[in-house]
Each structure stands twice: as C-alpha cells, then as structure tokens.
Amino acid sequence: MNLPSLQFIREKALETFGRFPFALLSAIIGTGAVLVLSQENFTDRASYHWLYNAWLAGFLGISLFVLAQLRAETAQLSRGQWLSLNLSVAVVLLAYITVLPSSIIHAPMVHLFRFLFFAAAAHFFVAVVPFAKTGPPQGFWEFNKSIFLRFLSACLYTHVLYLGLAVAMLAVDQLFSVNIAGRRYVQLWWFLVGVFNTWFFLSGVPQDVRTIGDRLQYPKGLKVFTQYVLIPLVVVYLAILYAYMFKIVIEWDWPKGWVGYLVLGFSTTGILSLLLVHPIKDSLENRWLAIVTQKFYLAIIPPAILLLLAIWRRVAEYGLTENRYIVIVLGCWLLYAALYFTFSRGKSIKMIPISLGVLALAASVGPWGASSVSRVDQVGRLDELLTANRILADGKITPVKDTLPFDVTRQISSIVRYIVDVHGVEPLQPWFSVRLDSIQSDARYRSLATRDVSTKIVSLFGLNYVNEWERYPAKGKRWVPGPKISFIMDQSTIGLSGDQFVVGPVHFTDDEDSVQFRADNSEWMIVNQPERSTISFVRTGQAAERVEFPLSDLLRRLVRAHHSSTTVYKPADSLILVQSSARTRIRLIVRSIDVRDDTSKTGMLKMDFDAYVKMK
Structure with missing residues (x-):
C-alpha cells in the first residue's frame, strides 16, 4: 500500500476546507478560545469570560455548519443559497453567544444542559438530513457507517499523534533543559482534538450521498466484531437484567436506581449492534440475524419497564432533576422503539436519529423542557x-x-x-x-x-x-x-529537601481513624483523635516514637480570624504545621480543613492533608 504524499495531503486538506469552510473556521475559533483560556492563570480567566461563550458556540457550530453543508448538497442549492444558509447559521450562533450569561463558568448549569441538548440534536440530524425525504435505507446505512468509521479513525489518529508529539516534547524538555510548561501538553491535545481531528474527520464525509447506496460496502471485520463481540455482550447483559427482574419478583422489592443506567447501556449496545448488521440481516446465510433483531426488541420491553419503575421511585423520593428527566425520556423512547421495531411493518432505521434529535431539541426549551x-x-x-x-x-x-x-x-x-x-x-x-x-x-x-x-x-x-x-x-x-468554615490552602509549590517520605493525601473526619504507611524501613501509623483535637504519628518496632500535632490552637486562631465566613483561602505558610522528635521531622501540609464556626467549642469536621517525613 502506497503512503499518501505530502502533496496529496495538502490537496485533500484544501479540498476539505473548500467543502466545509464554515465548519472548520468554527472549529478553529472554538479551539483558539480554549488555547487562550489554557494559557492564562485561573485567577486571570475572569477577564476572558467571553472566550468561554466563543468556545461553546465554536464547537456547536461545527455540527450545525456540517448540517447546513449536507443539506445544501442534497438540495443542490446555488452558490448564493449556500452562502445565505451558512450565514443564517452564523447569525444563530452569534445570537446564541449573546443570550449566554456574560460569565458562563459562574452561571447556573442550566445553560450547559441546553448546550448539550443542542449539540446532541445537531449530531442526530447530521446522520439523517441527507436522507430526510427520500433515499433507500442502504444509502442511509452506508453514509452513517462511513462517518462512524471515519470518526473512530480520526480519534485513533489524533491520540496516537498526540502521544507521539507529547513524548517528543518530553524528550526535548529532559534532554535539552528547554523547560516546556505543563500547559503546553494540554494545549497540544486541544489543538489536535479541535482542529486536526475535525479536519481529518470531515475529509472522509461521503460527498455524493444520492448514489452512495449503489456502492454498498460491508467490511468483513465489522461483521466479525459485531457477531462475536457486541452481540454476545448484549446477551450477557440481557441475562443479568432478566435475573435481576426475577430477583425483584421473588423478593418483592423495588429495583435499585442505578439499574436504569445499566438498561440504557445494554440497550444502546444492542441497538448499535443491530444497526451495524442491518444490511446483511436479510441475506440467506444470515437469517438468524433477522430473528435476533426481532427477538431483541421484544426482549427489551420488560427492562424498559423496569427502568421506568426504578426512575419513578427515585423521582418520588428525591424529585425531578435534569438527569432523571433524561433517563425518563430515554426510557419512554426505548419502550417506543421496542414496540415500533416489533410490531410496525415499516421498521425504518431512520426513525432512530430522527426521533432522538426531535426529543433532544424538545427537551432543551419550553415549559416541557428538562430544565x-x-x-x-x-x-x-x-x-x-x-x-x-x-x-x-x-x-x-x-x-x-x-x-x-x-x-x-x-x-x-x-x-x-x-x-x-x-x-x-x-x-x-x-x-x-x-x-x-x-x-x-x-x-x-x-x-x-x-x-x-x-x-x-x-x-x-x-x-x-x-x-x-x-x-x-x-x-x-x-x-x-452549628455553622462551619472551610479553609483551603492557596495553590503553592512546596519544595522537598533531603530524604523525605511523602504520605497523602490523607482524609480525616470528626471520627476516630488511622492510616498506616511505611517510611525508612519502619511501620508508621497516623492516628486521628478528634476528642483531643490531635493527630499523632506513631512509629512502631524497635525505633518506636510518637510525634503529635495539637490542632486546638490552629482551629481557634482560624475561627477567631474568620468568624461567620464560609470559605476562606489561606496562604500556604498559615496551614503548614511542623513537629519534630529526636530522630524525625514531620511537616503537615493542610490542603483543606472544615472547622465548626463556634468560638465556644471549635472542632475539626473534615481535613485533607499531606505529610512530609524526614529522618534526621
């Protein structure tokens, strides 16, 4: 097999940009916003809050502009109509930026839920828009098979490339003392995911969707993977769910809440498996696949009902949230899909992306929406x-x-x-x-x-x-x-010197507890004694010793200085305690501590710390 030349890669990249210019520009804008945000320190990002909005709109614009391009190609729009359609999408994205809060990172999560609903709807519609009105099911399947495999290839290429470049950067850093900042690795990943991955994926989107069904190609590897990996997994999941349903009936107990996620995961795997073998299920040598398809949808009706019962109980106890709303909608859709593919004569697989896209769009807005x-x-x-x-x-x-x-x-x-x-x-x-x-x-x-x-x-x-x-x-x-105050150490670099042993992170509450560790070939134990407000380091064996950290003075000092506060960031040196014995010096680095806000009786409620142990 001949490797593609640099000229071919260049020509293919330009061809892709000529076909999807707005989608790629949107990806570049969204990625650029992320790169700038990752460049700045966290405390400075408030000055760039508008970049978060550009980030969301940029990545939402990728799927919307692809949707517009596919629609233009299918409808054979003129150049002027194509430009008007894409400019309309751009206006919608600009309007979306303006309705987002000025500081999205501190805004209510409802805006993120809406973004996810919009993005999901756009992706589902991309799968079906070239075949919304006409077109044989073979063409619909071949198109989605192509973009699905292209997506997997893009993810593989992107992460292999990232791994290779990250190792190269690390080598340069270590061998030539260049001191490459850690955020450069993060920026490299975002650039490859946002720009390279998008460009590579779009270059493989089929062009002539009207005749794609005439050149149906079914990969043998896909058939083997589906028949011998995915479908057996579905059978295993189905057996577990039915065994659990029998357990519920015998014990007459309500289903556990998390069973809903198992049902959704099992159903998604099963439906994906059946979609992957859809073109060959009616062939003579694969008639058993048609039987499996029919029986599968019939078999998921009881688990779908089980899912709805489980989530109904959660809603009755704790109320409705966006997550539970999504589970309810997907459970109802799953029941509808099972009945549709079991009893309907048409059984069009286009129903899956169309119905899911409509549901995602409906759930995003209006009084009936999730929020x-x-x-x-x-x-x-x-x-x-x-x-x-x-x-x-x-x-x-x-x-x-x-x-x-x-x-x-x-x-x-x-x-x-x-x-x-x-x-x-x-x-x-x-x-x-x-x-x-x-x-x-x-x-x-x-x-x-x-x-x-x-x-x-x-x-x-x-x-x-x-x-x-x-x-x-x-x-x-x-x-x-009583009220409490949370004290958090401001981010700082704590240097290590000599032969130190680092223990942590250690998490203690207001209950007695202990943690064991080994240092200098000796067994140690960290003992929490909340009644005495003391944390002790106990060394066992022949070199037994005990190093105690009284916390009472620290707790009283913190409460007196910040009475009636809720969260306080303290300099590192104010939350570092040092104690020594004849042979050992221990530094207690308090990362965070919750203290009862009561000047008459202070007490530690929760504490996270590291310990640096140095033998003298």
Whole structure:
C-alpha cells in the first residue's frame, strides 16, 4: 500500500476546507478560545469570560455548519443559497453567544444542559438530513457507517499523534533543559482534538450521498466484531437484567436506581449492534440475524419497564432533576422503539436519529423542557418542606427558631444547593425581600462558590447548611447543627529537601481513624483523635516514637480570624504545621480543613492533608 504524499495531503486538506469552510473556521475559533483560556492563570480567566461563550458556540457550530453543508448538497442549492444558509447559521450562533450569561463558568448549569441538548440534536440530524425525504435505507446505512468509521479513525489518529508529539516534547524538555510548561501538553491535545481531528474527520464525509447506496460496502471485520463481540455482550447483559427482574419478583422489592443506567447501556449496545448488521440481516446465510433483531426488541420491553419503575421511585423520593428527566425520556423512547421495531411493518432505521434529535431539541426549551420541569418540581418540593416546618407562610420566609430534625435540614439544604447550582437564585427570589443575587462568594471554584451561596440562603431560613453526604452521627454522639468554615490552602509549590517520605493525601473526619504507611524501613501509623483535637504519628518496632500535632490552637486562631465566613483561602505558610522528635521531622501540609464556626467549642469536621517525613 502506497503512503499518501505530502502533496496529496495538502490537496485533500484544501479540498476539505473548500467543502466545509464554515465548519472548520468554527472549529478553529472554538479551539483558539480554549488555547487562550489554557494559557492564562485561573485567577486571570475572569477577564476572558467571553472566550468561554466563543468556545461553546465554536464547537456547536461545527455540527450545525456540517448540517447546513449536507443539506445544501442534497438540495443542490446555488452558490448564493449556500452562502445565505451558512450565514443564517452564523447569525444563530452569534445570537446564541449573546443570550449566554456574560460569565458562563459562574452561571447556573442550566445553560450547559441546553448546550448539550443542542449539540446532541445537531449530531442526530447530521446522520439523517441527507436522507430526510427520500433515499433507500442502504444509502442511509452506508453514509452513517462511513462517518462512524471515519470518526473512530480520526480519534485513533489524533491520540496516537498526540502521544507521539507529547513524548517528543518530553524528550526535548529532559534532554535539552528547554523547560516546556505543563500547559503546553494540554494545549497540544486541544489543538489536535479541535482542529486536526475535525479536519481529518470531515475529509472522509461521503460527498455524493444520492448514489452512495449503489456502492454498498460491508467490511468483513465489522461483521466479525459485531457477531462475536457486541452481540454476545448484549446477551450477557440481557441475562443479568432478566435475573435481576426475577430477583425483584421473588423478593418483592423495588429495583435499585442505578439499574436504569445499566438498561440504557445494554440497550444502546444492542441497538448499535443491530444497526451495524442491518444490511446483511436479510441475506440467506444470515437469517438468524433477522430473528435476533426481532427477538431483541421484544426482549427489551420488560427492562424498559423496569427502568421506568426504578426512575419513578427515585423521582418520588428525591424529585425531578435534569438527569432523571433524561433517563425518563430515554426510557419512554426505548419502550417506543421496542414496540415500533416489533410490531410496525415499516421498521425504518431512520426513525432512530430522527426521533432522538426531535426529543433532544424538545427537551432543551419550553415549559416541557428538562430544565423547566425540573425547576418547577424542585421549587415545589422545597415549598412543601418549608411550609410544613413553618418557615414559609403567605409566600414569605420567616426564619425558624427551633432546630429541625437532621434529615429535614439536610433535605432542605440539598434542594437549595441543586436550585442554586442548576437554576441560580432567581427561582427563590419571590420568597425574600432581600436581593439574593447580591449574595457573593470569594471562592475561586464554582462548586465551592455554589456551596457558599447555598449556605447563606439556608441561613436565611434560620438553619445551618448540611452537606448531602453528611450522615446523622453514630449512637452516643450528638449532632451539633452549628455553622462551619472551610479553609483551603492557596495553590503553592512546596519544595522537598533531603530524604523525605511523602504520605497523602490523607482524609480525616470528626471520627476516630488511622492510616498506616511505611517510611525508612519502619511501620508508621497516623492516628486521628478528634476528642483531643490531635493527630499523632506513631512509629512502631524497635525505633518506636510518637510525634503529635495539637490542632486546638490552629482551629481557634482560624475561627477567631474568620468568624461567620464560609470559605476562606489561606496562604500556604498559615496551614503548614511542623513537629519534630529526636530522630524525625514531620511537616503537615493542610490542603483543606472544615472547622465548626463556634468560638465556644471549635472542632475539626473534615481535613485533607499531606505529610512530609524526614529522618534526621
């Protein structure tokens, strides 16, 4: 086989750009935005917030411009009509940028969900738009087989190229002391994925889709892979699901929530397998594939019902969210697809991308959309909880004076955290006279900022925020519903010197715990003693010794300096503790620590740290 010459590669690249100029320009713009963002330090990225919007619009524009190009080729539009169509897509993308929040990284997650719905719909429509009205199923299958294999090839080439170039950069760095920054590897990956991968993929998109069905080619390797790998996997998944259904019937118990993801994964694998063998399933030597296809869709009806029962239980307990909305929609679609391919006479495989594209587009906007339905449901659940506990009356908040049960407080905190994270503070505003959008957080990271705002809103209810992962204390311990402060070490470089042993990261809570490690041919144990506010390093064996770190002074100092705060970034030197014995010096690097905000009784709630052990 002859390798392509540089001239051929150049000509093919120019030909691809001539066919998909807008899609490639969109990829270059989106990739350029990512490269600039990865160049800047995290603290400086707020000045470039508009680049995040360009990033999203750029990558969304790739599929939209490809969609426009395929539509223009199928309809045989004139040059002027082609230009008008692509300019219309450009206007839509510019409008999309303007409706996005000015700082998307700190905006509610609802905008990211909409982006994902738009992107999914565009990809599904790309698969079907050349054959939306006419065209034999063989042409539809051949077109999608070609772009599917081209996508896999593009991913393989891209990552092999990245691996090779990354190793070359590392070699130059180590051999010639060039000191290549770590972010250059990240930028290289984004450039290859955003530009090279897109260019390579688009160069393999079939051109004459009207006659593509006349040159149907079925790869033998694809047949072997599908028949002997994918279909057996589907059978295994199906056996597991049916065994689980029998277990539910025998024990008369509700299905577990995560079974929905198993059903969706199994069904996706099965449908993909059957689509891959679709052209040959009716041939005489492969009649068994037609039987498998019919029986498969009939067999997934019970698992689809199981999925809907499992997600219905989750929604009944915890309410509706975007993720559960997606699972419900996909479960209903799966049931519809099973009934369609089992009982319909037409059985057109075009139904799959068309219906999924329509569902993705419908779920992105409108009162029936995922975000709208989820917001209404969760605000309603919070309304019921607050009203039942006399915090909300006549549409206004009255702070509660008594301590509510732990589970109720945690449930209220969880719902508020979800609403603030996904939808912002606007849905809660009607209950307050104070402007909730004035509540600010100094946290750099979005998750911490969301928690800070949620903590402050929950405090307006007269409650103390409880994390979703927190559990009621064990028997013999009392739940103290006091506020807390999170202290986080500012990013810094901590140098190592001499023969040091690094232990970590270590995670301790307010329960007694211990961690073992080995250093200098000796066994060590790190012991957490929350009642004494002490962390001890104990060396066992003949060279036994004990190095203790009292935390009381550190905790009191932090609380006094930052009383009533929620998240505080501290310089590295203020969260480094040093203790020594006759033979050992230990530095405790506190990465983060949650402290009870109570000047009368401070206490560590959660702590993450590294330990640097040096033998003298």
